[in-house]
Amino acid sequence: MANEKDLLDRLEAMSFNRRTFLKSLVAAGFAAEFGGLLPAAAPRTAAAASSAPEAFVTEPSRRIPLLREVDVLVVGGGMAGVSAAVAASRMGMKTLLVEYFGFLGGNATAALVNDFCGFYTRTRKTVQLIGGIGGEVVQELIDGAGGRKWRHVVDFDPEALKVILDKKVLEAGVEPLFYTQFAAPLMDGNAVRGAFIENKAGRQAIRAKVVLDCTGDGDVCAAAGVPFEVGDGKGDMQACDMAFRLGNVDETTFDQGFFFDNADRLMAEAVALGDYKLTRTGGNLGYTFVPGVYWANMARVPWAVDGTKPEHLTRSSVEGRQIAREFARFLRDRIPGLEKSAIVETAAKIGLRETRRVTGEHLLTADEVLGAKKFEDGVVANAWPVEMHIPGQLKRKMMFLKGDEYHTIPFRSLVPKGVEGVLMAGRFISCSHNAQASIRVMGPAAGMGQAVGVAAALAVRAGTAPRKVAAAALRAELKSQGAFIG
Numbered sequence: 001m002a003n004e005k006d007l008l009d010r011l012e013a014m015s016f017n018r019r020t021f022l023k024s025l026v027a028a029g030f031a032a033e034f035g036g037l038l039p040a041a042a043p044r045t046a047a048a049a050s051s052a053p054e055a056f057v058t059e060p061s062r063r064i065p066l067l068r069e070v071d072v073l074v075v076g077g078g079m080a081g082v083s084a085a086v087a088a089s090r091m092g093m094k095t096l097l098v099e100y101f102g103f104l105g106g107n108a109t110a111a112l113v114n115d116f117c118g119f120y121t122r123t124r125k126t127v128q129l130i131g132g133i134g135g136e137v138v139q140e141l142i143d144g145a146g147g148r149k150w151r152h153v154v155d156f157d158p159e160a161l162k163v164i165l166d167k168k169v170l171e172a173g174v175e176p177l178f179y180t181q182f183a184a185p186l187m188d189g190n191a192v193r194g195a196f197i198e199n200k201a202g203r204q205a206i207r208a209k210v211v212l213d214c215t216g217d218g219d220v221c222a223a224a225g226v227p228f229e230v231g232d233g234k235g236d237m238q239a240c241d242m243a244f245r246l247g248n249v250d251e252t253t254f255d256q257g258f259f260f261d262n263a264d265r266l267m268a269e270a271v272a273l274g275d276y277k278l279t280r281t282g283g284n285l286g287y288t289f290v291p292g293v294y295w296a297n298m299a300r301v302p303w304a305v306d307g308t309k310p311e312h313l314t315r316s317s318v319e320g321r322q323i324a325r326e327f328a329r330f331l332r333d334r335i336p337g338l339e340k341s342a343i344v345e346t347a348a349k350i351g352l353r354e355t356r357r358v359t360g361e362h363l364l365t366a367d368e369v370l371g372a373k374k375f376e377d378g379v380v381a382n383a384w385p386v387e388m389h390i391p392g393q394l395k396r397k398m399m400f401l402k403g404d405e406y407h408t409i410p411f412r413s414l415v416p417k418g419v420e421g422v423l424m425a426g427r428f429i430s431c432s433h434n435a436q437a438s439i440r441v442m443g444p445a446a447g448m449g450q451a452v453g454v455a456a457a458l459a460v461r462a463g464t465a466p467r468k469v470a471a472a473a474l475r476a477e478l479k480s481q482g483a484f485i486g
Ligand SMILES: Cc1cc2nc3c(=O)[nH]c(=O)nc-3n(C[C@H](O)[C@H](O)[C@H](O)COP(=O)(O)OP(=O)(O)OC[C@H]3O[C@@H](n4cnc5c(N)ncnc54)[C@H](O)[C@@H]3O)c2cc1C
Pocket: 075, 076, 077, 078, 079, 080, 081, 098, 099, 100, 101, 104, 105, 106, 107, 108, 110, 111, 113, 114, 115, 116, 117, 118, 180, 181, 182, 183, 214, 215, 216, 217, 219, 240, 241, 242, 243, 297, 350, 351, 352, 353, 425, 426, 427, 428, 440, 441, 442, 443, 445
């Protein structure tokens, strides 16, 4: 089995040919052309953006109202956070879920990423790997005509998903608190004992026996002092895209299978001829259940957006909306059935594939992913390929597990190093940059969420630190909840 460096070399060797790559650099001129209204030029890498001098002011200390004391505080209501909160609450924990947006789902709703990957293997058989709470959500979508299993993915209507997730958390007894941002951890030595939050009511505190960081970015762990890397640690990271919904699609002539199988080629041809400034080739046009409306995942921002920097988020959102319009023009001109289509909505949030990766007790590697490694403390089964979207390159790079093989994610990758009282789930867990390209999709996110929710409940019941939860007990409980297949 190759090591991590070999893998990177192999990914590099799979690069698109040089001519196409140069075209992609031309496409990257998008930033200069359309970002001109913003004050500073878009930096190519995160590293290039970090040299501004800093000034400081002193904030006076103040007494903060204590809003709640709970067993489990979940920060972030994406697929990881929802699964974590529901799992903890179902096990009798008083659970509060804090979410920045006014709805749940994270990227699935806010970033309009409207198909679930990683719930099934990618063969014709499509073996289901994510059961438990994530599996329930998928089944409810399908049963309620708000979701459809198509090949190995599940296309869904984000409005249907929002309502299902609201219902799931409320039925489980979770208290949701929306429009609220995690501001800082409430620390006792090296242990997280709750959080300071900010919302329209100002700054408040929440005490919790266990905090579950499900922010996608590792906000809680980073602020608590757990070491982390951003992207590949050298300033590059997975590319981000601005998803959009396309209306007025003629469903009598549009063929999703045709698009899926041919988009790469058609876009590459269009770029080679210089007809369109497309910043990537391929992508997805997924079914949404709204007649004549499809969701589009393709409008790539062609530079390394560091989603922990507000100025990067701002600029990429502005550019992303303009890039989406260029893709819509291509689709209208070149894809049968889309001749009269138009953008009906761009996502509320730029889609971030990768920001921080927080260091935990085990760093999952791409060798372990592709080698289908099973850990003694494995808590989630994953078969999604290593799928790299590199800013400035037109074509994604994929490396697959064989057949229906899967690896597991060890509990230790969800336990942050050196800080107590907090566990993590979702796309920022302890793994290498290449492994992250596999485990980041929403099936494993849901599985990891359930795993940390159960672990938090077991820790509170036993009065122990979450990291001390016995792997055997955790695995047994997850299996009894239908969560872990493997
Ligand atoms: C363009 C793009 C396409 C993708 N395509 C697919 C795909 O087709 N299928 C698939 O399965 N996956 C896909 N992914 C990956 C997937 O969407 C994410 O990796 C996944 O959503 C991770 O789930 P999560 O719960 O860890 O994080 P998120 O979905 O990001 O959820 C995190 C939640 O935490 C909240 N939050 C963050 N910080 C704070 C804070 N400080 N205070 C309060 N709340 C906070 C956020 O608002 C959000 O709701 C794609 C990603 C992108 C960007």
